[in-house]
Amino acid sequence: MQSVSTLERILRGTAISLVIFFFMFPIFWIFLMSFQTNETILRVPPSMVFEPTLTNYRSLISGTLEGSTATLEIRFMSNLYNSLFLSVTSVTVGLLLGVPAAYAFAKLKFRGSEDIAFTLLSFRFAPPLLVLLPLTIYFQKIGLADTYLGLIWVYQLIVLPLILWIVRGYFEDIPSDIEYAHRIAGHGFWSTFTKIALPLAGPGIAAAGLLAFIFAWNNFIFALVLASADKQPVTVGALAFITASGINYGQIAAGIMLSIAPTFALALYAQRYLVEGLSLGAVKG
Amino acid sequence: MSLVLKDIRKSFKGDLVLDGLSLEVPTGKTLVLFGPSGAGKTVLLRLIAGVIEPDEGEISISGRNMSGVEPEDRGIGMAFQNFALFPHMSAHDNIASPLTAQKQTKSTIQSGVQSLARLLKIEHVLGHKPKELSNGQKQRTALARALAGKPDVLLLDDPLRNVDAKLRFEMRLELPRLIKDQQATVIYVTQDYKEAMAFGDEIAVINGGQVQQVGSPAQIYLSPANTDIARLFGDPVINLLDVTPKAGASGPHVLVSDQIVPLPENHLGDVDRACVLGLRPEALRFVGADSQGAIPVTVETEAPLNEKTVTLAVTARGREIMLSRPAGTPGPSTGPAHIGINARAALLFDRATGALIPAQDTKIEGKVA
Numbered sequence: 003m004q005s006v007s008t009l010e011r012i013l014r015g016t017a018i019s020l021v022i023f024f025f026m027f028p029i030f031w032i033f034l035m036s037f038q039t040n041e042t043i044l045r046v047p048p049s050m051v052f053e054p055t056l057t058n059y060r061s062l063i064s065g066t067l068e069g070s071t072a073t074l075e076i077r078f079m080s081n082l083y084n085s086l087f088l089s090v091t092s093v094t095v096g097l098l099l100g101v102p103a104a105y106a107f108a109k110l111k112f113r114g115s116e117d118i119a120f121t122l123l124s125f126r127f128a129p130p131l132l133v134l135l136p137l138t139i140y141f142q143k144i145g146l147a148d149t150y151l152g153l154i155w156v157y158q159l160i161v162l163p164l165i166l167w168i169v170r171g172y173f174e175d176i177p178s179d180i181e182y183a184h185r186i187a188g189h190g191f192w193s194t195f196t197k198i199a200l201p202l203a204g205p206g207i208a209a210a211g212l213l214a215f216i217f218a219w220n221n222f223i224f225a226l227v228l229a230s231a232d233k234q235p236v237t238v239g240a241l242a243f244i245t246a247s248g249i250n251y252g253q254i255a256a257g258i259m260l261s262i263a264p265t266f267a268l269a270l271y272a273q274r275y276l277v278e279g280l281s282l283g284a285v286k287g
Numbered sequence: 288m289s290l291v292l293k294d295i296r297k298s299f300k301g302d303l304v305l306d307g308l309s310l311e312v313p314t315g316k317t318l319v320l321f322g323p324s325g326a327g328k329t330v331l332l333r334l335i336a337g338v339i340e341p342d343e344g345e346i347s348i349s350g351r352n353m354s355g356v357e358p359e360d361r362g363i364g365m366a367f368q369n370f371a372l373f374p375h376m377s378a379h380d381n382i383a384s385p386l387t388a389q390k391q392t393k394s395t396i397q398s399g400v401q402s403l404a405r406l407l408k409i410e411h412v413l414g415h416k417p418k419e420l421s422n423g424q425k426q427r428t429a430l431a432r433a434l435a436g437k438p439d440v441l442l443l444d445d446p447l448r449n450v451d452a453k454l455r456f457e458m459r460l461e462l463p464r465l466i467k468d469q470q471a472t473v474i475y476v477t478q479d480y481k482e483a484m485a486f487g488d489e490i491a492v493i494n495g496g497q498v499q500q501v502g503s504p505a506q507i508y509l510s511p512a513n514t515d516i517a518r519l520f521g522d523p524v525i526n527l528l529d530v531t532p533k534a535g536a537s538g539p540h541v542l543v544s545d546q547i548v549p550l551p552e553n554h555l556g557d558v559d560r561a562c563v564l565g566l567r568p569e570a571l572r573f574v575g576a577d578s579q580g581a582i583p584v585t586v587e588t589e590a591p592l593n594e595k596t597v598t599l600a601v602t603a604r605g606r607e608i609m610l611s612r613p614a615g616t617p618g619p620s621t622g623p624a625h626i627g628i629n630a631r632a633a634l635l636f637d638r639a640t641g642a643l644i645p646a647q648d649t650k651i652e653g654k655v656a
Binding site: 177178179180182183184185186187188189190191193198201202 | 436
């Protein structure tokens with residue numbers, strides 16, 4: 003028995019290490035790249051030994067890219083700000099719209115509610131380009147192209163279905179008797195929603211909000227098509243490093259490190275809530 | 288504060304749960320809703336509370352039609368079978384909930400909660416969250432919350448179902464007094480006939496979405512409207528024997544193991560009708576072989592319970608009969624014996640419908656055994 007369990011432990015450890023290596027190595031390699039110049043990055047064979055430099059980060063933060071032939075202005079920091087602004091606002095709007103909608107779908111079964119809920123989810127099935135091509139034309143006509151408002155609106159395609167479906171499950175898990183008890187005790191519908199339903203679905207709402215934030219932050223295609231340079235998030239902004247005079251791998255790597263930092267930190271901080279929120283039921287008596 | 292239900296109909300997804308049910312509870316009285324699970328008792332309470340609306344029919348409280356009145360405006364207190372405490376609030380805040388809804392002052396809320404907690408012996412756990420409470424404490428908290436708002440109508444949905452036997456026994460003693468002190472109109476749902484007998488000014492037996500019988504506990508026990516109700520009330524269960532009344536020199540009678548059991552005079556009209564004879568186990572006793580009408584039986588087994596001894600006997604024709612006698616009284620525990628029937632306590636039911644065939648001169652009075 004002992005030998006089996008030891009073998010099992012070794013196998014399991016190896017498997018986990020392989021998985022971690024597989025997923026983490028690219029990030030680790032990019033981390034190393036972000037401290038190197040293009041010359042050391044493009045060495046053949048590649049090596050982990052190099053003289054670290056902070057020039058990549060310095061040029062990102064100062065906003066000027068020293069190329070071999072010319073000096074290029076880049077807006078990485080404003081891209082980073084755009085990402086933050088777009089994600090936070092989109093998730094806030096998504097929560098404001100999605101949470102009450104989720105409650106309605108969960109608790110007030112009305113005619114066609116299942117169909118509407120499913121239609122909202124189906125936005126996630128459609129390839130984004132399907133929506134984007136007509137949307138680009140419409141947005142240009144009504145003046146929403148290249149505006150924060152337009153982007154936040156389109157971002158709802160990503161965050162709203164996600165929030166709606168996760169939070170709906172949480173509201174459904176709240177026993178109706180608990181809400182009935184609150185009503186019978188003399189509280190109105192709105193008070194029951196805010197004092198009973200919202201706190202009890204709290205972990206689910208937080209988890210949905212975090213996931214939605216990560217999805218919004220990582221979005222690329224909507225912003226690529228609908229936003230010009232000054233509204234672009236980092237995901238699109240990184241394209242600026244592919245210049246006529248060559249590809250600045252070092253800056254791209256540094257840019258990636260900076261842009262994954264917020265979601266990475268958020269995921270690390272909140273992973274306990276995420277796992278708990280997504281796996282546990284809402285109400286434990 | 289009287290509560291009137293008229294022709295209530297309610298169906299869920301095509302299933303008719305309540306089918307034209309009517310009930311009336313006078314102000315300050317306790318009505319026990321008794322019936323098997325799935326009979327529609329909980330649905331009825333929810334209709335009264337206003338969290339669901341009836342398809343048809345009218346509910347009025349103190350003469351006021353409740354149609355369209357929101358649950359929070361009905362002046363109702365309710366204790367749920369599964370307690371339904373607010374999991375994120377302390378016991379104190381749970382109990383205070385109806386008082387905060389009434390916008391009472393802080394000190395009124397404080398003293399109200401304290402006095403209820405003292406009454407229900409949960410003062411020491413007021414700061415605890417529901418998940419830190421034992422089932423008994425949860426049950427008391429839920430009860431305190433139902434009482435806190437001083438409701439005109441109190442709905443108790445089988446509140447003792449989910450508590451342990453000891454607490455259930457204690458609460459069976461305490462609860463009636465507590466309810467009486469509220470001076471509220473009370474509807475108490477239970478599946479336990481002893482609880483029904485102990486709490487109810489009246490008992491309404493519900494089955495199949497309809498009221499089968501309403502009456503005092505004594506009426507229900509001594510004169511059940513049909514064999515179903517006769518079976519539900521009483522432990523051990525009533526003996527039901529297929530019989531056919533005959534007319535004889537001494538009047539109408541039935542034969543049990545060829546022995547004559549006389550029936551009241553007015554059953555003359557029921558001669559040769561297919562009937563069921565209902566005999567409560569405590570209406571039977573062991574007698575000497577020579578006593579009149581003694582029925583020979585074989586005693587199969589005996590179960591001594593604390594306060595009574597239950598005996599299973601089999602007649603010559605193989606019919607099983609249960610007898611109950613107070614513990615400590617002598618009786619055979621095995622082998623051949625004779626039993627005598629207290630004919631006055633015998634009930635006659637129609638075999639096809641199961642309905643009671645009332646004996647006209649039998650006036651229901653007196654106490655419940």
